Amino acid sequence: MVQTDENPFEGTDAIFEAKQPLKKDSFDPDTIFHREDEIELYVNALQDVVVGHDPNNVFVYGPTGVGKTAVTKWVRDKLLEKATEQSVPLEIIGPVNCRNYKSSYRLVSRLVNEFRDPGDELPKSGYSTDTVFEFLYEEIESVGGNVVIILDEIDNIPPDARNDFLYDLPRAEASENAAIDDARIGLIGISNDLKFVDSLEPKVKSTLGEREIKFGPYDADELRDILGYYASVSFHDGVLSDDVIPLAAAFTAQERGDVRQGLKILEKAGEYARMDDSEQVTEAHTRRATETIETDEILDCFDNDLTRQQALTYIATTLAIIEPEHDARTKRIYQLYTSLSEAIGSETRSERKIYEFLDQLSMQGFVRSEDHNQGRGGGRRFIYEVTDDPADIINAVFKSDYQESLPNNIWDILQVYKEGEASSFEAPDPNDDVQRQIWQFT
Ligand SMILES: Nc1ncnc2c1ncn2[C@@H]1O[C@H](COP(=O)(O)OP(=O)(O)OP(=O)(O)O)[C@@H](O)[C@H]1O
Ligand SMILES: [Mg+2]
Structure with a gap:
């Protein structure tokens, strides 16, 4: 029983002195460990700036959480310190995280606002994209000298900025259209998506990848x-x-x-x-x-990265996988998706849409598919896998907003799946209505 005059909260924390350093990206470490080689490459790529030459463009890539952003900020601070000491004019913008900008208008106006005083900032809309670009060039030209722009998570750059922006910006000083004579622009792009560079037009690829620095795990x-x-x-x-x-x-x-x-x-x-x-x-x-x-x-991921339809498709795929003696084929995934949607009272989309959701999930790395060619006239069929342990996924669903979508006998089936005793189960025939009922949805 809880006494009403007792307060259950503790006034002190015996374990943590500060939690902020452990939180996601809200703390800049004052020491960088074990990135000497990468820092050397970085310094090498940017050394020109300090003595007043034009900056190189740099592309930094590697998997998530390996210090790309942290090292970049550290190098940025050192670069600025040195340039100031040398009285070399240098302006560094960013890292600006591209994930936060859904159109090139938004991204470019954010860059413009980096140069402007708070009272003078651009509105969220009202100009053409070309005009905000001109504003950006004006700002860059008016500060003069070297201007280095750091774009983080550049794989998330708005699609309409992908090729034009990345191509035009670093060579604006050479372009007749852009009013830049005095300033020199360098672009630093950071990405954890290795396929990103391949998706760019060749001319953009070679510009951005002038210097490449790879970060490993x-x-x-x-x-x-x-x-x-x-x-x-x-x-x-x-x-x-x-x-x-x-x-x-x-x-x-x-x-x-x-x-x-x-x-x-x-x-x-x-x-x-x-x-x-x-x-x-x-x-x-x-x-x-x-x-x-x-x-x-x-x-x-359920809370932040997946839309409702993607989440239901992901859960349906997981159920299809743990289902005894049953391949996770698209048809079956769709049947399960329908049951899940009904159980949770959600709108059910067409089977064709499910293919799209599966593609999106695959691009985000949640699922992968294997293409089984059925031979002449047999067509193709895809069998899906999830990239995480299905048991972890089910546990996560159970803690998520999608809990209600799960069938009642989920833990029994999961248990069977984990024990690998699937053979004691009859393989249900997806075309048979009765056999489809292995899952008990309410
Ligand atoms: N070598 C290091 N020394 C000190 N702290 C580090 C080091 N590498 C990473 N960190 C810290 O680890 C966390 C993740 O690093 P960071 O944000 O730089 O990763 P990232 O490579 O940019 O990942 P993502 O691709 O997801 O953005 C940060 O809190 C960062 O300060
Ligand atoms: Mg980062």
């Missing part, structure tokens, strides 16, 4: 140092038991060498310790954190 030893640093600024002294950092580092290295995932594990482990009223974060807390991290990441 971190190994366990490197992650130990990085996570150790974050732990030292986030946890109270002596709170972490010795196993925590090595365990989190080893787990993260095995997954994809992504610091952000390691930071999430540390935060979670600390929260488990706090929930247990423990004075220490133990190995057990950390293990628990690694066990739930996959589910949490998928849940995060």
Whole structure:
């Protein structure tokens, strides 16, 4: 029983000294670990700027959470410091995250506003895109000297800016249309989508990729140092038991060498310790954190990345996969999608639409398909897989807004799937209405 005069909240935090460094991208570390080679390449590419030559364009790429943005900010600050010391005129804009801008108008006006005083900023609409481009060139010309623009997550650049903007901007000084004589523009593009560059027109590709810097995943030893640093600024002294950092580092290295995932594990482990009223974060807390991290990441996708229709298609694909002795073919996925939609009272789209949703999911890396050619006259059929463990996906669905869509017997079927005893089940025939009822939707 809870006493009404008792307040259940704690006034202090025995575990965390500061949580912000562990949070997503809201903290700039003052030390960068293990990126000496990449920093050297960066410095090499930008050295010209410091002595007053024209800047190179730089393209930085590598998987998520491996320090591309962090290193870029660090190099930016050093570059500015040096240029100021040398009295070389230099303006650096960004990193501006392209993900936040849905049209080139929005993106370019954001860049214009970087140069302008708050009272003088461009409205959200009202000019043509060409006009905001002209404004940008005017601003660049009026500051003069070298102007370096850093575009982060450039794979998310608005489609209408993809080729024109990326081609025109770095060579505006040479163009007759753009009123730029004094200024010199350098573009730094950062991407975690390796296919992005291939999707660009060749002339854009060669401009942007003048200098390329590749960031690889971190190994366990490197992650130990990085996570150790974050732990030292986030946890109270002596709170972490010795196993925590090595365990989190080893787990993260095995997954994809992504610091952000390691930071999430540390935060979670600390929260488990706090929930247990423990004075220490133990190995057990950390293990628990690694066990739930996959589910949490998928849940995060349900909350932030997937539309409702994509989510239902993704769940239907997962059900089709764990269904005993049954390939996840598009037809079957569509049948399950329909049942899920009905269960949750959601609008049901056509089968053709499902192909589109599956394509989108595949592009975002949630599913992949294998093309099974049926031979002459047999046509083609696709069999789908999910890229995460189906059990993690189901657990995430259970915690998400789509919980109600799940069939009642989901845990039984999942259990059978996990035990690999599918053979004791009859393979349901998707064309047979009765046999379709393996799933019990209410
Ligand atoms: N070498 C490092 N030293 C210190 N902190 C690092 C290092 N590498 C990454 N980090 C930290 O890890 C987190 C993720 O790094 P960052 O944001 O730079 O990744 P990214 O490569 O830009 O990923 P994405 O492609 O998802 O944007 C940040 O909090 C960053 O400060
Ligand atoms: Mg980044």
